[in-house]
Amino acid sequence: MPEEITTMDIEAVAFAINSHDKQAFLTAVEDVHHADLASIYEDINGDERTFFTAHIGPNKFSQILPELPDTLIESSLERFEPNQQKNILSALLDDDRADILQDVSSEARHRYLALLHPEDMETTCSLMRYEEDTAGGRMTTQAAKVTLGMTVKQALDVLRKDKNSTESLARIYLVDEEGRLKGKIRLRELAFSAWDVLVDELMEEVELSILATTDQEEAAQMFTKYDMTLLPVVDEYSRLLGVITHDDILEILEEESTEDIEKMSGIAGEQSEESYLNTRIITHFKRRFPWLLVLALLAISSCYVMLRFEHVLNSVYLLALYLPMVVAAGGNTGGQAATMVIRAMSLGELEAGSTVKVIIKELSLGLLLGVFLGGCIALVTFFILPVFDPPLAGITISAFALAASVALAAQITTSTLTGALLPLGARAINLDPAVVAAPAITTLVDISGMIIYFTATKAILSL
Template sequence: VESRNVEGFLKAAEELHYADLAAVFENLDDEERSFFTAHISIDRFPEILAELPDTLIEETLERFDAKAQQDILGQLLDDDRADILQDVSAEARQRYLALLQPEDMEATRSLMRYDEDTAGGRMTTQVARITSDMTVKQVLEVLRDDINSTESLARIYVVDDQGHLMGKVRLRHLTFSPWDTPITEIMQEVDITILATADQEEAAQMFSKYDMTVLPVVDEFNHLLGIITHDDVLEILEEESTEDIEKMSGIAGETSEETYLNTSIGTHFKRRFPWLFVLAVLAISSGYVMLRFEHVLSSIFLLALYLPMVVAAGGNTGGQAATMVIRAMSLGELEPGSTFKVILKELSLGLLLGLIMGASIAAITIFILPAFNPQLPEGISYTIFALAVSVSLAVQIAVSTLSGALLPIGARAIKLDPAVVAAPAITTLVDIFGMVIYFTAARTILGL
């Protein structure tokens, strides 16, 4: 594009996959994008548009005149079209909708009724529908027209005259059955469907649990509304994993569809600042605990040597426990009824980890520390000092492990996303516990 070598560029573009073309387009500057839209065949834009990040869509469509916009929007798959129209300004949405054919407009409007992150918001309504009174020959005649317009012919659905889902037929059974076979003979039962209002994550979990290719979406009366296909599910899984991972690191806001490098500094800042600020203010509580225990630390300043370790061990074990529990929840492994089992498991683990870590640190303190000849006040032996450190470490680890497991469960119980209470929030919280535990144990065991 840069060298304005029109022919070379167009030739290369012709051979590129639309996903690659979209990536190229995203990385161009304004002038280069104008060149791109002016020279690439308009037939390729529906697919390119569907791959672009939300924020680029309206800008890109506005590079075309109304006639071209009509062509592009008309050629889009209806689920992609609904997604795109949900991402543009209200004014543009009205204008684009008015350009559509009446049946496309209706289908798009009905898809837009569902939230983007529900099964209904993800589905396509372009699905092959037949009735059970047909023969194989009749079905093939009906489907012949759909050969290019139906996103998936891998499953063909049988509906009654009110649109209720009756069963499914596989293309291979149509292909290999005599033409006069009644559909009822090769029709199979549909075991698994999803409600249009269900969360997209549920759809993804069903796909991966049941190894599905196509998942039919129905309303509460079992009317077939559309299907979710495997490429929708890949997108859902990627979105949900990224969202979980980001939330678990204290990054706020919607997962961006733009790549890391194309996201502006401002957007990065807006997503990172809020938790950072809240956690910093909370962390002052840890400092306050330290201030209150000034006399303990002043009497044996050597306690400072282990303070960061005890505090940090809590953050690490709490974070591990939270991660295990949050991941198990998002894979659908933890029913709300299993809370007690989780508590039992993490409490045992916390005690086990605490005991072994405590014993290791005690051994290091007793056998290695004296070699550095540090200052301990009269009457306090290395053994009793090691005991104080180890006991507080063990208690801190046990408390943190349990907190790490309980916080996400508690968050879910009050309908918060478990991922937001992960590592950073837990670390900040158990830092405060850690200070209290450490200084209290030191004061009690060392008699300060």
Template sequence: MSDQPPPNVQQPVSPEAILAALEGDNREEFVAICRQAHPGDIEAVIEQLDEEDQEAFLDALPVDLLTELSDYVPSAAFERRVRSLPEAERREVLESMSDDELVDLLQEMPEEERPEIIDLLPEDMREVSNDLLQFPENSAGGRMTTAVGEIKASMTIREALALLAEEQEDTEILSRIYVVDDEGRLLGKTRLRDLAFNPRSKLVREIMDGDQISIGALADQEEAARMIARYDMVALPVVDSENRLLGVITHDDALDILQEEHTEDIELASGISGERGDLSYLQTPVIDHLRRRFLWVLGMAFLGLISGTVLHNQGDIFKTHYVLALYLPMVVAAGGNTGSQAATMVIRAMSLRELGPKTFLKVIWKEARVGMLIGGLLGLCIGAQVRFLLPESL
């Protein structure tokens, strides 16, 4: 029996193969490999490149392939490539993008340069983009897509299916169909299979599920992502102050949001500013690393000076009991490890929303007790070592 896969099965292309093709001189071979590769593998390659190589990579791609990568390429690199295209090709790329991808691209640009791009869009896309740009970048409204399956409760199932068939090309997710009233207010949801397997003469309101969770457009994007994870949702409807359906945040967007927020939490726990960006570690300029980290290190250095002052004031003790100096490295290391453990546990609890501002004093009290117990047990162990193992000559 042959181990060869059927000829119609596409084999995955490794990031290493893409990188090797990029470093070669054969552009046709490079493009052919990129066409076979999954966009996620291409994204993995681009993240390894510096800014100059990213530009060379994207410059080598034809426009039709570039449009497929709009949701995978770092927005700053994609924005530079789009702006370098001739107007006709630029319009082709922009028109192929979903509304949330397009808004991400526009938010990456300086505000004064956005009209140049918006003017290239068809009227309907231009209107949607302007509407979405009104929401803060990190809000639910700023991350939602308006490409959502939406039907009215007063429709028959036949009318609803006909409407969805007309609009399916412009709809990002059809596994959940949202039901609204004549004013556009969210009433509930239904599934495509419920529409398919019920009599066509039935009204949508008769089969819809009225138990629908939603979020306000101005709510924080992290709250939206956590709701999607908590309730195991495919998508979360976004509504305005009058409960009118504006769009949805999909589960893949929620994953991106949570990754960004967790990265910020980890950086803050490590004494970094926690600013988010599209650049990977290797792509981030040295000056940006310096700006994000120096003030924290400087603050810790001053705290270290305070510790040094305390030790200096107790210098007479070390002169008469100089053996104590042998244990200073242990004390410093134990203190650092204890602090790292406490920070890790607290940051994790904060990320999982187990802690909040109201629990601040409880956290301090709990960590103080844990620290005292650890210090006491460590003191007993070291005391035993001093008593039984330290040479009496010391």
């Protein structure tokens, strides 16, 4: 029976650390995945971390290091001696190593780079040239690569030598003498073919590759759309630089979704690499406060709009009752429209030319939602409001029901359209669509909602 990773094993590690029992610790870590060991390391205190790094050994720690949040990278590496640091850094995959060196101070970066074998140092520096969120910043250079003109036997010999350093053998790439990507072979074809066959005969076409400078989100969209395993990364001369593997894509997708979700709720700044519970309160505070303040100030200024309609409110007090509902309904419908459009953009469904289609769609939808919601509210007002015996100030319930539902319908239609157009507008001027969505919509819709509400009811009730 396969051995499962259980919470019991994880607790055994935590217990051994807690009781500083070296022997139990070394036995317990054997059964635990390095991703879980990283979570454990994140959760323990400084004293326990000293125990952890003193006994885990550089080899095992090199597996744990890439799973740690950015903020813990340097401090954890500094717990080791220089020659242990060298072992840890040398054992890393080259893309992980480049990522890690980008997350430490520049003083430490120089010190760590100097520890590396010259060849590793060169690869690492070349990877660090690419921004972290581009295809080049995500790729590993350890692609399985053979040259045109080799036999199956020669190819297998080359690959066998690289066996431990190439991250994935699921696709083997064929390059010419200049290193330009020419095609691919599957390992299964090599394994099942006669040894004297030329690799050229087994070559398949490479349909998709990506430029190293392209945004990582595009790589993720290609993976999802085309069900890929590996994506070759090339430079402008179509020379093969490396590959992006599917585990990188999982990380990208998770990051991008979290980013969208957080921005849409008005949470600012960079995502925390640490888990929710381990992120410090001050970090949470810094990400949540800015938008809260901006929105509160905007909300106050929107209140001054009410001052202008003071006489209307004073004459028909009933109107104040429905104002929050109209404003909130606008915010809700605008938020829905924005969500649909932002998600469609994230999934690559909306090209630049589809603005008109979106406008037609959301305008019809806004009208439909407005008419139905207005109708429901009119009925509720007509039949249920009298029960509460509100102060009517000379107008009839049916006139009020009509006025409120017309105002509501107008507000819903406007804010559906606003919600859909804001993200498109943001993209057009190169702003992140997600960040303008919820906060900007709330405010715009609040202000427009009040103006629409008062203008419509004033006209209908001839105040």
